[in-house]
Amino acid sequence: MTGPVARTVRFNILGSLEIQDGEDRLRLGGPIQERVLVALLLEPGRVVPVSRLIEVVWEQEPPATAVHQIRKAVADLRRRIPDGADLIVTDSSGYRACVEEEQLDLSRFTRLTAQARQDLAAGAVTEAADHLRAALALWRGPVLADRGGGPALTAVTTALDERRITAAEQLFQLRLDQGETADLIGDLRELITAHPLHETLRAQLMLALYRSGRAAEALEEYGRVRDLLIEELGTDPGPRLTKLYEAILHDSDELTAPEPRGAPAGVAPPTALSTLPYDLTDFTGREDELKLLLARVDESCEGTRIVAVDGMGGCGKTSLAVHAGHLLADRYPDGRLHVDLRGHSPGEEPLQPAAVLGMLLRTIGVPDQRVPEDEGGRAALWRATLTNRRVLLLLDNASDTAQVRPLLPASPGCLVLITSRQRLVHLDGAEWISLGEMPPADSATLLAETLGEQRVAAEPEAVTELAELCGHLPLALRITSARLRNRSRWTVQHLVDRLRDETRRLGELSAGERSVAATIQLSYQAMDEPHRKAFRLLGLHPGTEADVHSGAALLGTGPLEAEDILERLLDVHLVRQNTLGRYALHDLVRSVAQSLRTEATRAADHAAVQRVVDYYVAASEVACSVLFPGRAGHTTQTPSVAELPPLHGIEQAGDWFCQEQEAVLSAVAVAHERGLDTKTGQLARNAMFYLNLRGCYDEYAHVAELAVASARRLGEGSGLRTSLTNLTSAHWKLGRFRDGLRSAEEAHQIALSSGDLYGEAVSLDQLGLLNSSLGQLREGREQLLRSVEMQENPLRKGIALCNLSTVCSCLGRYEEAVDAAERAVVLHSSNGEPAGRIPALNDLAVALLSLGDPERAKTHLDQALAFGDGSSVPEDFALTLALAADAEQRLGHQRTSAAYAERAVDQARTRGTALRACEVENIVGRVHRHGGAYARALELHRSAAQRAGAIECRVELARAHDGVAQAAGALGDQASARRNRSAANELFAAMGMPCGTP
Structure with a gap:
């Protein structure tokens, strides 16, 4: 599994982008790379689709090459940032940034503000203020200041800046509540300069000025913001600011600095009415969604605040809402009420609004005789009763908007939390949060909480698979945890084995009244x-x-x-x-x-x-x-x-x-x-055409x-010959040469018996290539010559010529190899497929390097490098890089050669076949030998020998032994040099290759 990037690298995005590697500050390639990286870091750990990255990068209409430029930018970031491949992970249709909390200032800001909210909920005001100060100290200015970006990035950074302002407002309010006055004025003025239309900040500044004995300046501040609002927005200040202005005018007592908090000793606080369900003691995960919910509650609102959670059955909507309700309880001293609306309850009809209103009115103490009979009357009484009260109302399991709307209070001090399986799009004013499956880390934490740390630690791999089989769905995870707790002799692996059977998985995910299948089917039945x-x-x-x-x-x-x-x-x-x-x-x-x-x-x-x-x-x-x-x-x-x-x-x-x-x-x-x-x-x-292009050979x-199995069942000879030809290509790519010979020979016989000249030519090409790979170079050359002569299709003829050039180079027939490769380049240039030109250019470069002409070889390799970026036929591009390293070294360009060499090995090993990997390792090993890096050369040649031996590629095995002999000899290991020299010479002689053929 891909881990987080090395801890030495830190990313600061709360201001201009900064990347620190220890004491060094890293530079990126340009604005596209910066915007892509910031977009990923704004959502750490989450997949950002390529389509969204395009929206982030370009302010106007993106270019036709936008997808390619995004992928190129990601590749560049991975190269420039230490351990960049671990930092930016390809995931589904996008990319994901894997960073630890301490590496990213945004993550630390989020943690500190969340801790401040928890402190406030616990009454720890001083600690809350300290955490808010630390969070705000991370900011150095606007995100990506003066670097531009698309509207998507602007929207995200604007929202992030709002979070900063919200945290600042909270800190100012805490300081005001603790009796600070004059010390606040400078900080408030500085922030207001950047955000002149924020009325909350203005109100706090006016109050600080008033309490500092500067009432006239406070009134002047009101005049300034009023003029600005009229000029910019055509509106007057809001009621809160106006009320404060009037209170200052009348020197109201309510503006006096508050007394220290805390009730007299021995006096118990009043108990507020609460019908909230119990909060799960092992509630875990959903941190991002919980933070978002609490942030939505914190936003200013003139009426009742409505926050709704939607998601599929079993995703934990109710648990999240109940947990949030308990965290927010102290803010709503007049009551915390819960109602299950039964929108999706087994065997029950959704509750009607009139019935719910009657229940709510009686719960808050309205006598039965005062509860009206009709829905309209009950709704009016409900709203009137809640006037000037601060009540939290949790409407759980809602079915539709019509069920919810009559239940909404009108008091601005109230909060309504709603859960529903569908987004109630016609519910005006609601802020929605959608729940999906839990992140894997949260699933693991939940299982650790419910099963116990020891049991999880004993079977970590089984626990990971259990979470996967449960689809990271909280209901499924809790059901499986309950089953394991009730069956102490069961191992986690035993339950995993049962769940692997898809025909019984849903049955396993059932316990008592809880069932994943039943939960999902309720949505289906509706x-x-x-x-x-x-x-x-x-x-x-x-x-x-x-x-x-x-x-x-x-x-x-x-x-x-x-x-x-x-x-x-x-x-x-x-x-x-x-x-x-x-x-x-x-x-x-x-x-x-x-x-x-x-x-x-x-x-x-x-x-x-x-x-x-x-x-x-x-x-x-x-x-x-x-x-x-x-x-x-x-x-x-x-x-x-x-x-x-x-x-x-x-x-x-x-x-x-x-x-x-x-x-x-x-x-x-x-x-x-x-x-x-x-x-x-x-x-x-x-x-298969596309899979070959992408290098997906398995x-x-x-x-x-x-395809072969279907063709045999169908009994159609031409289709079977085509399918066998494709299977042969797969066998060769994967180094299964003897399996490839069998399928190619069968295809050849089908073509001969049916008079299929095209099929015969293709089969001869494949037989020639496979025999050559097994060391039968002369036989392979003869078959390839016949294939080239018979071929009429330009693409297939070009492929056969490439293979012929490869074999001729192995036999030391370099001029013949050059001629075949040049003909292949012409044919591939005419068919409009750049990917097909790269192998032909590679073969031409091999022959020219063997002839001692690195200048011409480099010219053709430069063309190949221009055609590919490694995303198409990546193993061919890896060979291009290796040959480019060889050519550059022969021309005296050591630094360029070294860069090509390492890229070649990395690409061949990560995205190439075993056959291509050993070929590249031998070439790069030779480059290192010529550069005097004998230890690295020895490592590469030994790796190539192991790979080539495993797939019976005698040509590369001989070259690997030859390379080991030369590198070991240079390092003073003469015994190893002699053994490998003997093995190499024996193979060279058996195949008819010149000794030490490059």
């Missing part, structure tokens, strides 16, 4: 039949997310109608939306949806699956035709799909594949499982195996 059907069908979607187009295909509707349906499911939290336009089911919600399928729904379910598979076949076919225009044509019948997303440009097609990769792979598996064999082959082929192999 919907009408069309939405119930849609929810059930969403459980069949192959991906974890659906957009409106794939959703429309699944549901059998148009995109607009599908969007309306998905938005309705979003409203009731049966789906969630991590990014705009994409809808996902929580894992446990998906299980519930799948459990709703019956024999009666079988036909409709199968039809829905066929529609969505057809959609992915059609969409991927269009995307591939854009991304890979030079690929060989196959006669396929693209399914008729009502509407596809826009896929006409390279960026659109690439983004679609990036977002839908998981769904496409799952759709291949679903198509194979359901016997849709023709569609399996079509979709698999399209998927997934490539899995998809290829499914």
Whole structure:
């Protein structure tokens, strides 16, 4: 698991951006990098989608290359910041900043202000003031001052500045309440200069001036703010400021500095009426949401403050609201009332407003005979009774706006907390907080609280998996904890093993009256039949997310109608939306949806699956035709799909594949499982083109195996030959050369028996490459020559020429290698696919370096470096970097060579195959040898030898032994040098390679 960035690096964003690495201050590449980093640090630990980063970076319309520039900026940040790869983690469709609290001033500010609120709740005024002072001392000015940014960043930084002002107002008020006066005036004036329209700050300054014996200046301050408000906003000062002005005019006694707090000894405070449920003693997690809720309560409001919490069943809405209610209780001395409105209660109808009002009136002491019979009368009496009272009202489990609106008090001193499974969008004035699943760290803390630290520490891996299987849903976590506490002989791993079985998982997540399935089904049952059907069908979607187009295909509707349906499911939290336009089911919600399928729904379910598979076949076919225009044509019948997303440009097609990769792979598996064999082959082929581009070779192999299995079941020779060819490519990429030979030979026989000249040429190319990898260089060269001669498709001919160039270089036939590579470059240049040019340019550079022409090699490598950034075919780009390191060193550019070398090794090891990794390690090892870094060279060659030996790549194994021999000899280990020299010479001789071939 990725950990936080090294503790020596500190980030300060409360002002101009500062990054400190110990005593050193780091510099970033430019404003784009700064804005991206600040956007991530403003939400530490949370995924920030690329789409939001684009909004943050550009003030106007973003450029067409915005996604690429964001990714480039992230790569640059990772390079410039120590341990940057651990700091900025790729997560789903965005990035996440992993920093510890003490590394980020914003996190420390949040902790200190939260501690101040807790201090106040406990009556520790002095401690609260100290924490607020420490929090405000972290600020050095506006966030990203004078550095610009998009409207999204402006909105976030403005909200953050409001938090600063709120903290300052609280501190000033505490100091006023403790009798300070003159000492406050300078600080208040300074803050008012930056925020001249804040009336609370003006009121505090006026009061400080008055208590300092400067009443005339206090009245002048009122005149200034009144003139400013009229000029800027066309309005008069608010009632609080006006009331203070009048009190100063009349020298009111209420303005006298307060007496020290505390009641006389022996006098107990009055007990306020409270019907709040008990607060969980082990309440944990939800810190961000709790902080936000308390901050919303702190905001000024002329009427009743309404804060509402929405979320799916079982996410902990009630627990959070009750916990917040207890923390806020002291602020509402006239009562803290709780009502379960039963909006989603098993076997019960939602309570009617009239009944709830009657209950509330009687609870606060209104005699039965005074309670009106009608709803309107009760509502009026309820509001009148609460006039000038400070009451907290928790309306739990609300069903809709109509149920809630009559219950709302009108007194400005009241707070209403609401929980609901859907956002009551028509409830004006409500501040909403949505709950999703708990962060993994909070889930772990909750399990530690409920199971005990010792039990969690004894099985840490099982506890982590338990949280995952529970979907980080508080209800599920508490149910599993209860089961484990009641079964002392059960281990956590035993329960995990039971939960792994998806067919019984929902049954396991049930204890007494609590059930995850029943909780979720209450939301399902509250919907009408069309939405119930849609929810059930969403459980069949192959991906974890659906957009409106794939959703429309699944549901059998148009995109607009599908969007309306998905938005309705979003409203009731049966789906969630991590990014705009994409809808996902929580894992446990998906299980519930799948459990709703019956024999009666079988036909409709199968039809829905066929529609969505057809959609992915059609969409991927269009995307591939854009991304890979030079690929060989196959006669396929693209399914008729009502509407596809826009896929006409390279960026659109690439983004679609990036977002839908998981769904496409799952759709291949679903198509194979359901016997849709023709569609399996079509979709698999399209998927493999993209997977190869992204370097996802394990997934490539899995998809290829499914395609072969479907083709065998279908009994269609041409499709089987194509699928075997793709499987062969996967075997070669993953270093399974002998498995690749078997599949290539079978494909070759199918092509020969059917007279398929194209298939024969492709199979010869693959046989030549695989035989060469196993050391049969001469045989491989002959097969590759025949393949090149037979090929007519420019893309496939270019690939065969690249492979021929590679083998010729191994055999020392460098001029022949140059000729083949140059022909490949021309062919790949004509088909419009930059990614295909990189391997050809690499092969040309290898041959030129072998001929002792680093200048020409560098020219071609510069072209390859310009085409790629490592995101497309990353293992080919890793080889480009390694060859560039070699060329630069031969030209005397040692610093540039060293930079390329380390990037090459890092990319090959993290994003390359074992075959590419050992090739790169050998090249970079040679670079280090020539530079005199023999220890590093020895390390790389030994690593290459281990990798090459594991996959039987005899060419690279020979080069690795040769490199170890030279490095070990230079370091004085002559015995190792002799052993490895002997092994290298034996391999070179057996393969017909010149000894020490570069």
